[in-house]
Amino acid sequence: MSYFADKQTLVADIFSRYPDSPQGRRSALMPLLREVQDAEGFVSGSRMDEIAALCGTTATEVRSVMSFYSTYHTLPTGKYHLQVCSTVMCSLAGSDELWDHLVSELDVQPGEVSPDGRFSVQKVECLGSCGTAPLIQINDDGYYEKVTPGKCASILKALRADLQPLPDNPVPVTVNAEGRQVLASGEAVGASVTGLNQLPPFHGGEA
Secondary structure (H helix, E strand, O other): OOOOOOOHHHHHHHHOOOOOOHHHHHHOHHHHHHHHHHHHOOOOHHHHHHHHHHHOOOHHHHHHHHHHOOOOOOOOOOOEEEEEEOOHHHHHHOHHHHHHHHHHHHOOOOOOOOOOOOEEEEEEOOOOOHHHOOOEEEOOOOEEOOOOHHHHHHHHHHHHOOOOOOOOEOOOEEEOOOOOEEEOOOOEEOOOHHHOOOOOOOOOOOO
16 A cells, blocks of 8 residues: 555655755655655565656665665564764774674564564764764664773663653754754754745856
8 A cells, every 4th residue: 555645744744854856856755765664664575666656766776875874764663773884983983893792682683573573773974972982772763872892781771662762862863844954952953945045147258
């Protein structure tokens, strides 16, 4: 069944944030992906086809965009999706050992979900908090910083009881329905799409 068939108002709202052009329609690809993933936990092949048709592109391009961002998933994830930063600074601080502990303790590998549906794991690229390595992000929530074996054990114990502990640091920037960035403090920054001005036409060769 089509995901967006009964969500035409939502689709129209997403497309209204971008120019009314083929390039503008393709720009809506990422929020459409996010809408599906937030609702279903991942983006299946059939959903990629549907989004490609809406944006006037191909499923191959949709998958290519998804592959660039570790935030998009092509396979189901657990209730708690644990993402371990795997770049050099985190690795030097112990993220490799942290990763080995997680996959051993949870008995789950990338692309798998634990039998109880609670856990999945993933190595991700830099989360931008090198000074607090090693680092874990759970779902799209904030950062759990300087995760020692003892701290990791405490986090897993809480998650097994469905009592997710508060992150050490919230995700610093989110995007609201108007397309504006919002800081962790709640302050909206930047401009909305309605505040943008069209650039004058460019005439090449003029002095």
